[in-house]
Amino acid sequence: ETGVTQSPTHLIKTRGQQVTLRCSSQSGHNTVSWYQQALGQGPQFIFQYYREEENGRGNFPPRFSGLQFPNYSSELNVNALELDDSALYLCASSPDPPPTDTQYFGPGTRLTVL
Amino acid sequence: GQNIDQPTEMTATEGAIVQINCTYQTSGFNGLFWYQQHAGEAPTFLSYNVLDGLEEKGRFSSFLSRSKGYSYLLLKELQMKDSASYLCAVPLDYKLSFGAGTTVTVRA
Numbered sequence: 001e002t003g004v005t006q007s008p009t010h011l012i013k014t015r016g017q018q019v020t021l022r023c024s025s026q027s028g029h030n031t032v033s034w035y036q037q038a039l040g041q042g043p044q045f046i047f048q049y050y051r052e053e054e055n056g057r058g059n060f061p062p063r064f065s066g067l068q069f070p071n072y073s074s075e076l077n078v079n080a081l082e083l084d085d086s087a088l089y090l091c092a093s094s095p096d097p098p099p100t101d102t103q104y105f106g107p108g109t110r111l112t113v114l
Numbered sequence: 115g116q117n118i119d120q121p122t123e124m125t126a127t128e129g130a131i132v133q134i135n136c137t138y139q140t141s142g143f144n145g146l147f148w149y150q151q152h153a154g155e156a157p158t159f160l161s162y163n164v165l166d167g168l169e170e171k172g173r174f175s176s177f178l179s180r181s182k183g184y185s186y187l188l189l190k191e192l193q194m195k196d197s198a199s200y201l202c203a204v205p206l207d208y209k210l211s212f213g214a215g216t217t218v219t220v221r222a
Binding site: 040056105108 | 125147149154155156157158159162186201203207208209210211212214215
């Protein structure tokens with residue numbers, strides 16, 4: 001148990017729809033990172049929030065957006081869903097931003113886009 | 115940026131030893147992480163190496179050579195529950211860059 005939770009566990013959407021995924025970090029963890037993991041691949045970094053501000057972004061289009069709240073919860077929003085967005089979405093929290101702080105992952109949300 | 119390579123698959127017998135190699139190229143080095151990920155589950159932290167050498171944690175050990183851009187994860191006395199994907203990851207600035215993962219299958 002890492003103390004990081006995500007909801008929902010599974011989600012099915014159709015192309016063009018919008019989705020919001022939620023994450024609850026460990027108490028005291030000021031940093032949350034979101035990753036996308038396609039089947040058979042390693043997680044790919046989407047973006048990171050530190051103390052409610054975006055702290056870095058990977059190579060994902062603007063239709064991927066996020067928010068972090070003062071109560072250690074955060075959201076990943078994806079607009080105009082595409083078939084290739086089907087993946088496991090992971091959030092990871094740490095007390096402070098990497099590089100040296102270990103990130104602890106939640107169980108993930110499996111998103112299927114039809 | 116980083117380029118991280120690890121083998122795709124490995125198979126071993128229960129009770130045996132398996133070594134999973136990871137090579138990396140990075141513009142700055144701040145250590146290397148190993149994570150274990152069972153199918154459909156979240157990655158769980160195994161080890162973090164920042165200095166050269168071998169670090170042992172029970173049945174699992176991790177080795178790092180910074181000059182060679184090389185690490186390995188050693189799994190000893192393999193158990194069926196060790197069947198999983200093993201990911202090496204290198205932090206750069208604010209993010210972790212992961213390899214594609216090595217799927218280890220343990221057979222009876």
